[in-house]
Amino acid sequence: MYKSQLIKQTQKQYIQSTRFLSSTCQLLKWNEIPLAPPDKILGITEAYINDSNSKKINLGVGAYRDNQGKPIIFPSVKRAEEILLQKENEKEYTPIIGSKKFQNIVKNFIFNNSGKDANGEQLIKDNRIVTSQTISGTGSLRVIADFLNRFYSNKKILVPKPTWANHVAVFKDAGLDPEFYNYYETSINDLDFENLKKSLINAPNESVVLLHACCHNPTGMDLTSEQWDEVLQIIQDKKFFPLVDMAYQGFASGKPYEDIYLIRKLTKKANENEIPTFALCQSFAKNMGLYGERTGSISIITANSNDSKAVESQLKKLIRPIYSSPPIHGSKIVEIIFEEPGLKDQWLNDLNKVVGRLNTVRSKLYEKLDKSNYNWDHLLKQRGMFVYTGLTPEQVIRLRNEFSVYATEDGRFSISGINDNNVEYLANAINEVIKK
Amino acid sequence: MADSFSNVIELPPDPLFGLKARFNLDKRADKVDLGIGAYRDNNGKPWILPAVKLAEEKLINDPNNNHEYLSISGFEPFLNNAAKVLLGSDSNQLSKVISQQSLSGTGALHLAGVFIKQFYKGNHTIYLSKPTWANHKQIFEYIGFKVENYPYWNNETKSLDLDGFLNSIKSAPNNSVFLLHACAHNPTGLDPTKNQWDLILKELEKKQHLIIFDSAYQGFASGDLEKDAYPIRKAINEEIISSPIIICQSFAKNVGMYGERVGAIHIIPSTKENNEAFNKAVKTQLNRIIRSEISNPPAYGSKIVATILQDSKLYDQWRKDLVTMSSRIIKMRKTLRSKLEELKTPGTWNHITDQTGMFSFTGLTPEMVARLEKSHGIYLVSSGRASVAGLNDNNVDKVAKAIDEVVKYYSKSKL
Numbered sequence: 001m002y003k004s005q006l007i008k009q010t011q012k013q014y015i016q017s018t019r020f021l022s023s024t025c026q027l028l029k030w031n032e033i034p035l036a037p038p039d040k041i042l043g044i045t046e047a048y049i050n051d052s053n054s055k056k057i058n059l060g061v062g063a064y065r066d067n068q069g070k071p072i073i074f075p076s077v078k079r080a081e082e083i084l085l086q087k088e089n090e091k092e093y094t095p096i097i098g099s100k101k102f103q104n105i106v107k108n109f110i111f112n113n114s115g116k117d118a119n120g121e122q123l124i125k126d127n128r129i130v131t132s133q134t135i136s137g138t139g140s141l142r143v144i145a146d147f148l149n150r151f152y153s154n155k156k157i158l159v160p161k162p163t164w165a166n167h168v169a170v171f172k173d174a175g176l177d178p179e180f181y182n183y184y185e186t187s188i189n190d191l192d193f194e195n196l197k198k199s200l201i202n203a204p205n206e207s208v209v210l211l212h213a214c215c216h217n218p219t220g221m222d223l224t225s226e227q228w229d230e231v232l233q234i235i236q237d238k239k240f241f242p243l244v245d246m247a248y249q250g251f252a253s254g255k256p257y258e259d260i261y262l263i264r265k266l267t268k269k270a271n272e273n274e275i276p277t278f279a280l281c282q283s284f285a286k287n288m289g290l291y292g293e294r295t296g297s298i299s300i301i302t303a304n305s306n307d308s309k310a311v312e313s314q315l316k317k318l319i320r321p322i323y324s325s326p327p328i329h330g331s332k333i334v335e336i337i338f339e340e341p342g343l344k345d346q347w348l349n350d351l352n353k354v355v356g357r358l359n360t361v362r363s364k365l366y367e368k369l370d371k372s373n374y375n376w377d378h379l380l381k382q383r384g385m386f387v388y389t390g391l392t393p394e395q396v397i398r399l400r401n402e403f404s405v406y407a408t409e410d411g412r413f414s415i416s417g418i419n420d421n422n423v424e425y426l427a428n429a430i431n432e433v434i435k436k
Numbered sequence: 437m438a439d440s441f442s443n444v445i446e447l448p449p450d451p452l453f454g455l456k457a458r459f460n461l462d463k464r465a466d467k468v469d470l471g472i473g474a475y476r477d478n479n480g481k482p483w484i485l486p487a488v489k490l491a492e493e494k495l496i497n498d499p500n501n502n503h504e505y506l507s508i509s510g511f512e513p514f515l516n517n518a519a520k521v522l523l524g525s526d527s528n529q530l531s532k533v534i535s536q537q538s539l540s541g542t543g544a545l546h547l548a549g550v551f552i553k554q555f556y557k558g559n560h561t562i563y564l565s566k567p568t569w570a571n572h573k574q575i576f577e578y579i580g581f582k583v584e585n586y587p588y589w590n591n592e593t594k595s596l597d598l599d600g601f602l603n604s605i606k607s608a609p610n611n612s613v614f615l616l617h618a619c620a621h622n623p624t625g626l627d628p629t630k631n632q633w634d635l636i637l638k639e640l641e642k643k644q645h646l647i648i649f650d651s652a653y654q655g656f657a658s659g660d661l662e663k664d665a666y667p668i669r670k671a672i673n674e675e676i677i678s679s680p681i682i683i684c685q686s687f688a689k690n691v692g693m694y695g696e697r698v699g700a701i702h703i704i705p706s707t708k709e710n711n712e713a714f715n716k717a718v719k720t721q722l723n724r725i726i727r728s729e730i731s732n733p734p735a736y737g738s739k740i741v742a743t744i745l746q747d748s749k750l751y752d753q754w755r756k757d758l759v760t761m762s763s764r765i766i767k768m769r770k771t772l773r774s775k776l777e778e779l780k781t782p783g784t785w786n787h788i789t790d791q792t793g794m795f796s797f798t799g800l801t802p803e804m805v806a807r808l809e810k811s812h813g814i815y816l817v818s819s820g821r822a823s824v825a826g827l828n829d830n831n832v833d834k835v836a837k838a839i840d841e842v843v844k845y846y847s848k849s850k851l
Contacts, residue, residue: 029557029558030556039508039727073503077503085493091695092482095453139730172728173728241440277440277441291503291504292732292736293736294730300441310446311441316447323539323697324540324541324542325697327539328695330734
């Protein structure tokens, strides 16, 4: 009870302060500055922190926790930092779009799949990929949105329903016009592939279309290889510009090289000029645990090397007045991990362990859930950091109020908050709220 | 689709970047780079401050250290202490400051611009000093400001054009936006005296202009944090300015955090009224802007700076490091000036030591700069701005002789 009151109180304060402002701001020569609504996920974390129940569980966080519920530094990252501390002898600015070394690592790792994608290799050889380091995933989405707003023929950007909440905010703020396409159907807890195709076909030609490369956020439900083929055919026919968001490479299988068949298909289509241009936003936030270091990239695949030169020069012009150059700590760690003998294998191993734990916990939760009057099979189809439970907002609020289990009201649970010590408690709580 | 981006035009490279490229290709062993905007030690090498290395060791050995996301506002211990650096730890304004971590100075200026554009009712024309850092104009034009200049550098006297400066403050429409370099003016290195600052602030207050301070070199200019914050502390702590003030702070130069991108924007609310709700609203709106541009700021650099500012031993070391950097630069200024005077190079050279910070506006013409590059392998931007940090005991003699040669060459040819 207390907790839902708390939320109401905050809303009341928000309304009061907004009113208060309109009268005084005149004097201050400022337009009315309304209190911006607090971020939903952060609000949940705050309520979680203030809860005194020792059994409380936070399923709101988008960062990995180990089996003791603690944040970790990947051992490979820790090692890279030790090496960096020893050998770093300057902290100079990188070029506006990051160091050449970082750009090449990203290109080779993602598009050439470290030597396993001949199409990607060809695109790199033909100078058809422009890569810039960015302020992690959000920064790369923002840069490409600004870029498309300036240079692309169409402002319409199609995003899956549902999608990560910040996608819409970023695109709108950059002047694009986001519109949902069907993706997931809550009533069946499954992908709605027929309507997905239909809504894409009905959208205007040459729209931008946002695709989650894998581990769709928030549903965890990805397209199969065959389904991607169908979608890419629509994209090709409709002359869409694909914008791929890849925040969770490696989180599906634990193996970054095996996860991303969408990229393999796109490099092939680009190389054969069927879908000649696309863009890819990528971050090392999750798969290297570099969250707060803000390490990611934007890559734009162009039709030819002349376009690449022009695109690169315009990217620089765009970034220079926003933040001049990207932060170096995270990108230097990435460079060391890819360069230092043995370290990359260690990283792949670290990542595999992280994903392994998530998958283990996922099946443990499934095991303990009461399936007698509720079908939980979708849990096993979903992949990545989250389970999209399909619980109603009312059920989520009951979990919060009666069991101190904190999650967003869309029913998205961050699996990393689950461990051997609390999985039973959580399953029992869920079983309780779904009882008719 | 095949020509999605065929309408995109290729732009020429940044002039400074071109300079660096030419410097790198130059095979002369005794070439000198006076274009760079970063500190170099007496061997011409980049320098990580000893205080920074100590802080990094401390951080990496801290078992509680991690790489989690910071909050949208940034790292609180960093923000609180960064405000103290600006205003002094005894400032009575500290409790009112609204702070948001930014991607160093550029990020702070960008954020200031976006915020003003969205919420300021005054005149959306920003006045920049003539000359100023090249990126200032781009930062504000990108956001949609009209950009005007105020006179600053008098090329004849190689000193401040105070009358011109004051006149533009008076003639600008009320409630315009003025960008002020807090110290170590970039590119001229010329700062107003205390008395001149007092006059400038008084005029700005009369016209109710909105002030943005760009504080990129605090402590780097004189070695003294307090001295370099004079106009900021005067305006805020002594409540000379009644409107809100925005400060864009960077730790790129004074902590040598360049590529780590550590900075903050601080908004000091109006002194006329204490409006809690206004302050809260400002903070949430800054958060909203950050959320849709970068989600949250980079952690590492801000943790390093916070570690230095919170640990008295490291703080003392940092103060020493500031003196090391500034005194080496001041020494190079003196040496260059005295060598030019010994050589009886035509013109006056006192401005080199009157100026502070990373740069000296030498007064050399573009043709002299071109000859320095071609005949002597000395590289600086065509405006005549030289990075004093590029001078050291091994090259200052050569540079003085080269300047002497090009100045005499063109003086003669004119006669």
